Amino acid sequence: MSLVELHAIYKSFGELEVLKGIDLRIEEGQVIALIGRSGSGKSTLLRAINGLETINDGTIMVAGKKVGDRDTDLLTLRLNVGMVFQQFNLFPHYTALENVMLSPQVVKKLSKAEAKEVAEEMLIKVGLSDKMLHYPDQLSGGQQQRVAIARALAMKPRVLLCDEVTSALDPELVNEVLAVVRQLAEEGMTLVMVTHEMRFAREVCDKLVFMHQGRIHESGAPEDVFANPKTPELANFVGGLAGAA
Amino acid sequence: MAYKFDFGAIVPHWELLLNGVVLTTELTVVGSVIGVSLGVLGAWARASRAPVISQIVGVYVELIRNTPFLVQLFFIFFGLPALGVKLTEFQAAVLAMVINLGAYSTEIIRAGILAIPQGQIEAAQSLAMNRVQIFRYVVILPALKKIWPALSSQIVIVMLGSSVCSQIAAEELTFAANYIQAMNFRAFEVYFIVTGVYLVMSILLRWMLKVFGNFLFERRNHV
Numbered sequence: 001m002s003l004v005e006l007h008a009i010y011k012s013f014g015e016l017e018v019l020k021g022i023d024l025r026i027e028e029g030q031v032i033a034l035i036g037r038s039g040s041g042k043s044t045l046l047r048a049i050n051g052l053e054t055i056n057d058g059t060i061m062v063a064g065k066k067v068g069d070r071d072t073d074l075l076t077l078r079l080n081v082g083m084v085f086q087q088f089n090l091f092p093h094y095t096a097l098e099n100v101m102l103s104p105q106v107v108k109k110l111s112k113a114e115a116k117e118v119a120e121e122m123l124i125k126v127g128l129s130d131k132m133l134h135y136p137d138q139l140s141g142g143q144q145q146r147v148a149i150a151r152a153l154a155m156k157p158r159v160l161l162c163d164e165v166t167s168a169l170d171p172e173l174v175n176e177v178l179a180v181v182r183q184l185a186e187e188g189m190t191l192v193m194v195t196h197e198m199r200f201a202r203e204v205c206d207k208l209v210f211m212h213q214g215r216i217h218e219s220g221a222p223e224d225v226f227a228n229p230k231t232p233e234l235a236n237f238v239g240g241l242a243g244a245a
Numbered sequence: 246m247a248y249k250f251d252f253g254a255i256v257p258h259w260e261l262l263l264n265g266v267v268l269t270t271e272l273t274v275v276g277s278v279i280g281v282s283l284g285v286l287g288a289w290a291r292a293s294r295a296p297v298i299s300q301i302v303g304v305y306v307e308l309i310r311n312t313p314f315l316v317q318l319f320f321i322f323f324g325l326p327a328l329g330v331k332l333t334e335f336q337a338a339v340l341a342m343v344i345n346l347g348a349y350s351t352e353i354i355r356a357g358i359l360a361i362p363q364g365q366i367e368a369a370q371s372l373a374m375n376r377v378q379i380f381r382y383v384v385i386l387p388a389l390k391k392i393w394p395a396l397s398s399q400i401v402i403v404m405l406g407s408s409v410c411s412q413i414a415a416e417e418l419t420f421a422a423n424y425i426q427a428m429n430f431r432a433f434e435v436y437f438i439v440t441g442v443y444l445v446m447s448i449l450l451r452w453m454l455k456v457f458g459n460f461l462f463e464r465r466n467h468v
Contacts, residue, residue, distance in 0.1 A: 071375070076370070078371055082371065083368075087362075103369075103372035155373065
């Protein structure tokens with residue numbers, strides 16, 4: 001049984017069909033990168049997995065259970081599936097520690113002491129033990145993103161979705177965030193990331209999924225996908241990257 | 246000039262004025278607390294676009310914002326008894342102020358809620374928080390912070406607007422002034438003084454709202 005199974009996912013924004021029948025299995029411990037051009041549907045797919053986009057058709061199963069469209073189903077889904085965003089989205093009126101503590105306290109009903117313990121553990125894990133009492137606007141982009149990762153991890157999700165987590169960062173701050181993601185991957189965390197960091201994807205991921213015009217065009221182990229693209233679109237995409245590098 | 250100013254003529258009535266100040270203060274405090282609470286709920290309903298309730302709140306807001314306060318007050322005090330709802334002057338005044346501030350603050354607070362970046366709400370959703378939790382822990386405080394100056398002004402306007410309640414004989418400050426000048430014909434003196442009293446009350450209220458806002462939005466560690 002896969003941890004997450006997507007079957008025949010369709011999604012349109014008005015007339016525009018963004019996802020055209022996506023099938024994808026995410027296995028426990030797998031690290032998957034979604035790659036492809038802008039507008040290929042990568043982010044929409046990621047958001048659909050977390051219920052941030054309602055799908056028009058198809059089924060999502062998490063740990064063998066179908067996700068329905070009731071509110072409680074969504075909450076259960078999100079207890080299993082965490083997410084980190086391009087724009088960090090920290091809560092500005094809380095410190096780093098409070099950002100991480102909030103959901104364990106109010107959703108999982110942990111006591112303040114328990115929530116604090118979990119939050120501190122996660123912030124130490126992402127290397128921010130000295131910034132716990134800082135507010136988001138007192139942190140660099142890279143630090144904010146690491147708080148956001150700690151915040152998602154504090155809910156102990158079984159899968160973590162990463163939506164272009166380094167795209168909003170200054171170049172010199174990208175590595176500190178990638179290092180945290182790499183560490184998570186090495187610890188066996190199940191990860192699905194949309195990324196433009198091809199080298200990173202190649203090094204860290206078990207599986208690359210190339211999306212093109214709302215479909216999974218090609219997928220496989222990173223070495224194969226990069227070395228032997230089977231379709232001209234992927235060859236073009238990979239070639240374009242090589243040309244740019 | 247024939248008119249001889251006599252501010253001393255007001256002095257014997259100081260107790261009336263003081264009672265007026267107390268009642269105006271009571272009206273303002275009770276009206277503001279309940280009115281802003283109503284505004285928070287109304288703004289939530291409007292911003293969440295909850296079907297039916299959102300439309301009902303929309304009609305309420307437009308109805309109140311497009312009719313005069315005095316007419317609203319008269320309707321409550323003189324009109325509602327026809328339906329068997331008889332209120333004292335104070336109750337009618339408070340109700341009118343609550344309904345009025347509720348409508349204006351609904352719109353003001355809604356603007357604050359809409360200014361919260363969608364990404365923060367999505368982040369809260371992805372942390373498995375439900376609607377109520379998101380509103381309470383993620384949305385309302387930053388939303389109020391954004392519109393606090395506008396909301397403060399509206400509360401001051403409502404305090405000044407309470408002078409209209411003299412028209413249903415609620416014995417607030419303007420009622421006291423009317424009463425005094427009817428007895429001693431010292432209109433200039435009494436309204437001059439009452440103007441000053443309102444001015445001082447407004448400045449004090451503004452200052453207190455600012456201090457309260459600083460307290461509310463102050464960065465302090467909650468843990």
